[in-house]
Each structure stands twice: as structure tokens, then as C-alpha cells.
């Protein structure tokens with residue numbers, strides 16, 4: 001486990017971004033007293049402090065930060081110290097306007113918000129690394145500092161820059177990737193529309209065009225842009241590693257961000273940290289939270305990870321910012337812990353009086369500590385202290401969902417058969433069906449080792465590499481069960497169609513051949529002969545060895561198969577060629593988990609989330625009751641949150657959470673072929 005030895009102190013981390021520079025120093029002592037009252041033990045400091053730490057080029061003012069860190073240390077609060085490079089000071093753009101990013105149409109994106117720098121700018125790189133050096137030299141030995149926080153949400157706002165500096169960097173990246181222009185021309189399919197390049201200097205980022213831009217050019221620009229952000233992380237990390245001994249991390253945005261390929265970033269951090277915010281428009285936002293947590297754990301290779309930010313209540317950046325109802329903060333935070341987080345931090349400690357985020361919730365609201373939010377914060381602090389023994393344990397999952405950022409980028413390029421086919425759509429539909437069935441899933445890259453899973457779900461894997469498609473075939477032939485959904489296996493890594501019939505890379509595995517897509521109009525529905533309905537997508541599919549499970553009854557293709565099942569070696573590969581409604585998706589996933597012998601950690605009513613963490617000979621069952629009714633589960637052990645034993649029956653009131661140390665520990669191993677009781681029910 002990579003992160004072992006990287007966590008300091010005991011137990012679960014609890015805290016927030018702390019921005020003392022927004023407040024008079026008299027407030028700092030109150031802050032520390034309140035932190036102690038709440039049980040806070042870790043704060044991230046200095047994230048947006050560049051303009052104060054370096055008021056003019058090369059002139060550093062650390063006195064205020066010295067005092068802030070000393071106050072925190074005296075109060076026993078650990079510090080995750082930022083490199084402070086997240087947002088450059090106004091003087092940088094003033095002196096070096098060429099560091100400003102440019103939008104796709106060429107317009108300058110000015111300072112006044114944050115992160116206003118071109119990610120490929122050598123000037124930004126030089127100035128930011130000079131700051132990292134100065135901060136690291138000053139605080140490497142400060143006793144409060146237990147962790148380093150590179151930048152902040154790299155790529156959140158500035159991931160795609162179209163300026164001339166970026167164009168030059170893009171050309172350099174392409175030279176590395178392709179070596180010569182012939183290979184680039186082949187990969188980009190430039191025989192089309194008179195696009196052949198004869199000189200590297202002719203190539204640009206995919207800036208605003210009159211019509212559809214070359215799709216492989218777009219895809220490569222997305223790859224390049226993710227790599228440029230990663231390069232900043234690596235450069236800062238390198239400076240830190242020469243100077244500090246504490247672990248280095250940065251906050252990812254897994255579950256929210258499309259444009260950073262975090263699978264390729266993991267080796268650049270000592271521990272994976274993530275930020276997550278609920279989306280008010282998601283009717284199943286708490287399932288989205290679980291998805292993000294499961295994916296973060298998977299990106300961390302199954303190791304414990306740190307929730308660097310979430311919110312105590314409303315955020316300020318959605319059109320309608322919904323506050324959390326009583327108990328929701330606790331359910332949200334403990335769900336992250338259930339799914340592998342060993343630390344729970346928030347944005348931010350004290351709600352700001354001024355600035356763009358003054359309506360964002362915090363641990364200490366504008367109304368002060370005598371509030372529902374601060375009460376819940378204190379309760380959470382006590383909960384997390386009671387969960388100390390869970391730290392370092394791992395979550396077990398028998399199901400994998402394949403996820404690849406490149407497949408996301410590919411499938412959502414323009415000029416495709418239907419705008420209604422998006423990557424998160426079927427990803428979440430399948431995940432949510434598993435969630436409702438009480439089954440824990442890992443969310444892994446297609447190149448991950450699949451051998452330990454009983455079931456593998458493959459939603460919309462539009463772009464897939466040969467090696468990954470072959471690995472899925474081997475997994476099934478070896479006895480696994482897989483489900484592939486429509487518009488998967490269609491193109492290779494250059495976005496070139498795999499010829500001979502869809503779904504290209506998975507044709508043999510699935511035992512089908514599709515000759516033409518028949519996308520549906522907005523709102524159009526089709527009926528299937530098993531009683532279910534579907535929308536968005538149908539296709540003219542021929543079974544080539546696969547058994548037909550369900551066919552269309554109406555729509556453009558009556559009688560054509562929509563769901564098939566194919567025996568391959570010792571396993572089974574299913575293909576779903578349409579977008580099933582929610583009930584039918586739940587039924588299909590229920591059938592798959594039964595057939596594959598997947599078993600939830602414990603039988604529980606729908607809406608009661610149950611996850612097991614294990615370490616050696618101990619296990620803990622997390623039970624989060626999202627329903628309006630008390631839930632009863634068969635569990636034996638001690639609830640760490642109440643200290644009460646439960647001898648066979650655990651009662652969890654509506655909206656509450658229990659974390660039971662199971663006595664004796666329960667093994668996650670499931671006897672082969674044993675059906676899931678919950679799924680069968």
C-alpha cells in the first residue's frame with residue numbers, strides 16, 4: 001500500500017481549508033478554540049495566498065503565515081500546507097500579459113477570478129516554482145506541517161488554453177507522440193477535407209472553426225491539455241521532494257471533472273485526495289457522491305484516500321444552491337469514509353465576508369457557532385474520533401465498472417449519431433442500479449486486473465484499445481460475467497472506426513454484428529417484448545452466436561434483438577443495445593448479480609446504504625439510512641458511533657448512520673455461485 005506511513009497522528013483526519021488571511025489576527029485564536037471544540041485536526045492553509053506571500057516578484061513576506069502556523073501548532077492542529085500557486089497574483093499578468101490564457105475563439109481570459117494562467121506558460125512555470133521553493137524552504141521543518149498540497153484543483157478553470165504559447169507546446173507534444181508528420185496525418189485522417197499537414201508549424205490547437213473540427217485533433221488536444229496540468233503537478237512535486245519529507249498531494253475532482261485523466265496522475269501523488277460537491281440537479285445526488293467515492297478509491301488503487309473538500313451545506317456556484325437538511329452532512333461525510341476515505345475535510349473553515357464565495361457554506365457560518373451547521377460539525381468530529389480504528393482498512397468490491405477518461409472525451413466529440421449518448425449517462429444508470437441492489441463496485445480503468453471480480457460492467461466504452469478489449473475477452477472466457485452497453489468498442493485510440501460491423505472491438509466477445517445505428521428522436525420510446533421500454537438508441541443487430549434475451553416490439557426495428565447473451569469459454573458476455581428505462585435497468589442488473597454470484601455486504605432495504613471495510617482479521621459495516629423509516633439489519637458487533645453492542649439485530653433510525661465493528665469479523669469472500677439473497681428477493 002503506497003500511502004502507508006504517509007498519515008500522521010491517529011485516526012481519521014477532520015478539517016477544512018483555512019484562510020486566516022481573510023480575517024484580522026484576533027479572530028485566529030477564536031478559530032483555533034472552535035476547531036478544538038469541533039475536533040478538527042487538519043487544515044489546508046495558504047491555497048490562495050500567492051499575492052500576499054509574494055507582493056512583488058522575488059519579495060516574499062512570510063511573517064503572517066509564520067504566525068498563523070504557530071497559532072495552529074500551539075492549538076494542536078496539523079497543517080496541509082499549500083504551495084500557494086493555485087492563482088497567480090495580479091502583478092504576474094500585469095508584467096507578463098502573455099501568461100494569460102485564451103479561449104477557443106482567441107479572446108483573453110483576464111485576471112479577476114482565479115487560475116488565470118496559461119498552463120503551458122514558461123513564465124508561469126518559472127515564477128510558480130520559485131514560490132514553491134521559497135515556501136518549502138521556509139516550512140519544511142515546521143512542526144505543524146504534515147502534508148503538502150500542490151496548487152488547487154489543477155485544471156478546474158484553465159485546462160484548455162488556445163494561445164500561441166499553448167499552440168507551440170501542443171506541437172511539441174505531438175512531435176513526441178507521433179515522431180513524424182506522416183504518422184500524425186494518418187492518425188488524424190487528414191486525407192479528409194484537405195487537411196494534410198506538410199509542416200509542423202501549420203498545426204494549431206482546435207480553435208474556433210467554421211464547422212466540425214478534426215475529431216482526432218480535438219482528442220489529442222484534450223490529451224495534451226490533461227498532460228500539461230499534470231506537468232505542473234510533477235514540476236511542483238519535484239521541487240518539494242528535494243526539500244520536504246512530508247507526503248505530497250493535490251486535490252482531484254473525481255466524479256465531477258471530465259478533462260483531467262487522473263488515472264495517469266496517481267503516480268505523482270503520495271496519497272490520493274479528492275473534492276466532491278453534490279449537484280442539486282441530480283435527483284440521486286447521494287448516489288453520485290457514492291460513485292465519486294468509489295471511483296476515487298479505485299484511482300487510489302484501493303488504498304485509503306483523503307476527502308479534501310466537500311460542503312457542510314449549500315455551495316454558491318450552482319444556479320440554485322440547496323442547503324443540507326439536518327443529518328445530511330453526517331450521512332454525506334460518513335459515506336465517504338465508508339467508501340475508503342480516511343479523512344474528511346471541507347471548503348472552508350469560516351464563511352467569508354467578502355469575495356466570490358461569500359454565500360458558500362462553511363464549518364463556521366456567518367451566523368456563528370450557535371447554529372445547526374456548527375452543531376452538526378461538532379457531532380461529526382465526535383463521530384470521526386470514534387472511528388479511529390477504521391483507518392487503513394480497505395473496502396471490498398466484487399463488481400467492477402470500467403471507466404476511461406479518454407472514452408469519455410471520445411464519445412462526446414461532435415458530429416456523432418446522437419447527442420443523447422453521453423458518457424456519464426449509462427455509467428451512472430448501471431452504478432445506481434448496483435447501489436439500489438446494495439452492491440459495492442470499484443470503478444476502474446479498462447487496463448485494470450479484472451480477475452478478482454465476479455461481474456464487470458462496461459458502459460459506453462466508445463474508444464477502447466486492442467489490449468483492453470482482449471483483456472475483457474480473457475476475463476469472460478476465464479469464467480467472468482460482463483455486460484457491455486451500446487456505442488462501445490466503436491473506435492481505436494485515434495478515433496478511427498473499427499470496420500466490419502459494430503460494436504467493433506467487442507463483436508466476437510458479444511457474438512453479435514450490428515450493421516447500422518437507428519438512434520431515436522427526442523422523447524421517442526420503444527417497447528421490448530419482455531415488457532420493458534427504452535429510448536435514445538436502437539441498432540440493426542444480428543446475433544452471431546449470441547442468444548436473444550429481448551427484442552423490440554415496435555419502433556424502427558420491430559423483431560430486432562435489443563438484449564443478448566453469449567457464452568464465451570467459461571463465462572458470459574451480455575450486450576445491451578438500447579437505453580433501458582430505470583426499472584428494466586434495475587431488473588437486468590439484479591439478474592446479472594444473481595447469475596454472477598455477487599452478494600451485497602448485508603441484506604438491507606433499498607435506500608439503506610451498506611458498505612464493508614476490512615483490515616486483516618477485523619471488519620466494519622457502515623450503514624447509512626437514507627430512508628424515512630427505521631431500518632433493521634442482521635448484524636452482530638458494536639456500533640462505534642453509539643458505543644452500543646448489537647447482538648444480531650441492528651436498528652438504524654431514519655436518516656441516521658451506524659458503523660459496526662463486526663464480532664466476529666465477516667469475510668468478504670463469497671462462495672462461488674452463491675446467489676445474492678437481496679438480488680433474488
Ligand code: GAL
Nearest residue numbers: 152153275277309315347360
Ligand atoms: C472548489 C475549490 C475551492 C472552492 C470550492 C467551492 O472547487 O477548490 O477553492 O472554490 O470549490 O465549492
